[in-house]
Amino acid sequence: MNPPPNAAFGERRLTCQGEDRVTDKRLAPSDPIRFIQDCIRRGHVLWTYQVNMRLVGRFIPRTTILGAVETLELVEAYPEDKCLPSYLVLGGAGADALHVLVAVDVEGDNVRVVTAYRPDSSEWQDDWKTRRPKQ
Numbered sequence: 001m002n003p004p005p006n007a008a009f010g011e012r013r014l015t016c017q018g019e020d021r022v023t024d025k026r027l028a029p030s031d032p033i034r035f036i037q038d039c040i041r042r043g044h045v046l047w048t049y050q051v052n053m054r055l056v057g058r059f060i061p062r063t064t065i066l067g068a069v070e071t072l073e074l075v076e077a078y079p080e081d082k083c084l085p086s087y088l089v090l091g092g093a094g095a096d097a098l099h100v101l102v103a104v105d106v107e108g109d110n111v112r113v114v115t116a117y118r119p120d121s122s123e124w125q126d127d128w129k130t131r132r133p134k135q
Contacts, residue, residue: 027106028085040069044110051113068092075129090128097128
């Protein structure tokens, strides 16, 4: 049985178990940034319940994430993440920089936006790709 649509966004909740799982293979793309960019350009993007809630509270429109597609840079890779391999990417620049956690479903030919936020200068160096040492 599928979960009911999210009333605020008209979408199904995505899980990594049961009927809603798009794939059960954990394939990592050979070029994660290119795969993510291609999926976004073709509209093969799924938005998780978590990111929908976070975007509202953080005042980040989906169009900002989608519009940053040409500027994406790899920050960190999590090939063994819970459901699918995922990647923290940097999009935008300067004060408009965003971190977006994207899970990749190579077999299903889509990406899932898991969360997005504006990086905090107390946690990230000026390049927004290097974590500051914990004190």
